[in-house]
Amino acid sequence: MPTDNTRNTPTDKPRNTLANESEHLDRADQLAHVRERFVLDPATVYLDGNSLGALPHAVGERVARTVAHEWGELGIRSWTESGWWAAPERVGELIAPLVGADQGQVVVGDSTSVNVFKAVVGAIRIARQDSAARTELLVDEATFPTDGYIAESAARLTGCTLRQVPAAAVPGTAGPTTAAVLMNHVDYRTGELNDLPGITAAVREAGARSVWDLCHSAGALPVGLDAHGVDFAVGCTYKFLNGGPGSPAFLYLRRDLQDRFDSPLPGWHSHADPFAMAPAYEPASGATRGRVGTPEILSTVALEAALSVWEGVSIEAVRTKSLALSDHFLRCVRTYVPEASPHGAEASPHGAVSPHSAAGTPSRAGETAVSVRSLTPEEHARRGSQISLLCEPAERAGAVMEALTARGVIGDFRRPGVLRFGFTPLYTSFEDAEHAARVLGEVTGGPR
Numbered sequence: 188m189p190t191d192n193t194r195n196t197p198t199d200k201p202r203n204t205l206a207n208e209s210e211h212l213d214r215a216d217q218l219a220h221v222r223e224r225f226v227l228d229p230a231t232v233y234l235d236g237n238s239l240g241a242l243p244h245a246v247g248e249r250v251a252r253t254v255a256h257e258w259g260e261l262g263i264r265s266w267t268e269s270g271w272w273a274a275p276e277r278v279g280e281l282i283a284p285l286v287g288a289d290q291g292q293v294v295v296g297d298s299t300s301v302n303v304f305k306a307v308v309g310a311i312r313i314a315r316q317d318s319a320a321r322t323e324l325l326v327d328e329a330t331f332p333t334d335g336y337i338a339e340s341a342a343r344l345t346g347c348t349l350r351q352v353p354a355a356a357v358p359g360t361a362g363p364t365t366a367a368v369l370m371n372h373v374d375y376r377t378g379e380l381n382d383l384p385g386i387t388a389a390v391r392e393a394g395a396r397s398v399w400d401l402c403h404s405a406g407a408l409p410v411g412l413d414a415h416g417v418d419f420a421v422g423c424t425y426k427f428l429n430g431g432p433g434s435p436a437f438l439y440l441r442r443d444l445q446d447r448f449d450s451p452l453p454g455w456h457s458h459a460d461p462f463a464m465a466p467a468y469e470p471a472s473g474a475t476r477g478r479v480g481t482p483e484i485l486s487t488v489a490l491e492a493a494l495s496v497w498e499g500v501s502i503e504a505v506r507t508k509s510l511a512l513s514d515h516f517l518r519c520v521r522t523y524v525p526e527a528s529p530h531g532a533e534a535s536p537h538g539a540v541s542p543h544s545a546a547g548t549p550s551r552a553g554e555t556a557v558s559v560r561s562l563t564p565e566e567h568a569r570r571g572s573q574i575s576l577l578c579e580p581a582e583r584a585g586a587v588m589e590a591l592t593a594r595g596v597i598g599d600f601r602r603p604g605v606l607r608f609g610f611t612p613l614y615t616s617f618e619d620a621e622h623a624a625r626v627l628g629e630v631t632g633g634p635r
């Protein structure tokens with residue numbers, strides 16, 4: 188990671204203190220060696236693992252072998268000889284411990300969106316078998332859009348009414364007419380961690396079924412699916428699991444629900460005997476029931492190789508470092524970057540920016556000054572593995588992220604004004620966090 192220390196002078200106390208602190212934290216970091224397992228550009232600080240994780244070294248060789256030998260030489264024989272057929276379950280077993288699932292409940296394949304559909308319709312069907320009065324699907328109102336779109340379609344297909352509710356209101360809302368509740372574990376915009384144990388328990392008490400989208404938590408923090416009695420879960424593998432662009436998603440079907448899971452996409456790979464080519468569908472048992480059609484083998488083997496970076500790494504250690512990284516980043520941001528008043532502007536991460544916050548104040552350079560304030564909860568129990576900074580004025584956020592990118596700090600930006608910085612403890616250093624905050628300070632004009 189390049190660190191521009193040229194601005195560190197003896198009179199520059201906070202900067203030196205934070206830079207020294209970063210060095211100490213990196214030296215004490217038990218996960219520091221894992222960074223070598225990734226291909227990282229030394230000229231950039233990559234803080235977008237919450238969107239697309241970095242490339243593990245193991246992937247290139249594995250994909251090349253699969254192409255040259257398994258496909259090129261063995262061809263069709265690879266479905267059995269190279270383990271292609273069983274890959275969705277085999278790779279699912281590698282993800283299972285990271286999300287707190289015992290064996291036989293996780294399968295990979297398809298996109299997150301497709302798995303949201305399978306899980307939500309499957310959950311509603313089970314709830315309706317238990318009680319025909321269950322005609323409502325709840326979805327958290329801050330949901331990632333794909334979940335909301337699919338929930339709307341799933342509700343229409345199953346004759347349910349869709350209701351959007353704030354995450355905190357789910358326990359008070361789920362009741363005897365609720366069939367299923369679809370929740371995001373971490374809010375993709377604010378980085379807020381929703382209360383999975385509490386909400387799952389409330390949904391269960393209401394007699395409804397829970398479906399969790401773990402896209403922003405799988406590989407970032409312990410989830411405890413079995414321990415908390417989650418019914419169904421889905422997640423992508425291209426963020427904190429580093430599976431690569433378009434890598435297959437995963438689906439968790441809790442063991443005691445598997446026999447009742449009536450897939451809305453009963454493709455032949457979920458059949459009990461696919462090569463019987465039988466006209467009638469007979470579902471496979473186990474997590475295999477969550478499969479649909481031919482799996483995306485090249486992406487699946489890429490993911491399998493990517494998961495080798497977890498050797499000797501516990502998800503608990505990742506969580507500890509993630510919180511330390513985001514704490515450190517916030518401390519650095521508060522030192523280096525102009526802080527927006529929490530009450531001064533009414534920019535909402537979810538909606539439009541109100542006119543009175545759009546103008547900003549003139550800076551030293553005569554340009555509109557930019558300030559930021561964190562949207563991510565301070566409380567560790569409510570924080571995922573990203574920090575979202577609301578930029579004021581919001582319409583400058585895109586330009587700020589462009590300027591950061593031009594200086595080798597890669598985060599991303601979500602309209603109207605959210606700057607997102609993801610922390611992947613497997614390869615992010617404390618020096619990375621400090622450097623990113625320092626460059627953000629330079630780009631925004633420094634502290635007031």
Ligand SMILES: Cc1ncc(COP(=O)(O)O)c(C=O)c1O
Nearest residue numbers: 298299300331333375400402423
């Ligand atoms: C919470 C969440 N769900 C779903 C998705 C995307 O779904 P898909 O993998 O189908 O594109 C994302 C990100 O793209 C996401 O952040």
Ligand SMILES: Nc1c(O)cccc1C(=O)C[C@H](N)C(=O)O
Nearest residue numbers: 237238239331375376402433601
């Ligand atoms: N899935 C993505 C894609 O296909 C293209 C670009 C970005 C993504 C993302 O993952 C976005 C991400 N889920 C988000 O939190 O905004």
